[in-house]
Amino acid sequence: LMEPITASTRIPLSDERVLSFDELYREHRDRVFAWAVRYGAGRVAWAEDVTHDVFLQLHRHLPRLETDDLGGWLYRVTANVALTRLRSEAGWLSRLARLFTREEVDRPDDVFERRDDGAAALRTLHGLPPKERMVLSMAVLDGLSQREIARTLKLSEGYVSKLLARAWDQVRAAGWEVPDEP
Secondary structure, three states, X not given: OOOOOOOOOEEEOOOOOEEEXXXXXXXXXXXXXXXXXXXXXXXXXXXXXXXXXXXXHHHHHHHHOOHHHHHXXXXXXXXXXXXXXXXXXXXXXXXXXXXXXXXXXXXHHHHXXXXXXXXXXXXXXXXXXXXXXXXXXXXXXXXXXXXXXXXXXXXXXXXXXXXXXHHHHHHHHOOOOOOOOO
């Protein structure tokens, strides 16, 4: 079990001083947040999530952590947490991009280049009626078959097929190029 984060959580320093987790957090949070904002291309909420995860890892590792290079450790952890989130996001954005274009996102840099397209695709997806949005999301983003969607939603396969066809028609009508066989 992880010890709760409190002001009494302490880490010994090489010069025999002891700093609490709270002190370490106050001392390093702005720098970690700045790195996260940079990695997240200016997305504040994203950077806050990364910062939170970094300090959770700091708390978990406090008893075993060498404090001589705490800044370096925080930098490496921030980079690793951010990279993991970007990879996850790239995977999600890749599925979203395939929803409309079937193009792959190959490099993490592509995530940044497609952010505007991704936002426009999300607006189109959110503009669909609820049932069409649900089945299209389940089919493309979650990779479910029409049979699996029908079972999950307790609908007939024919109705799911009709909803998917309507959804694709609305996506095309919104100006998106979609594959012939979605």
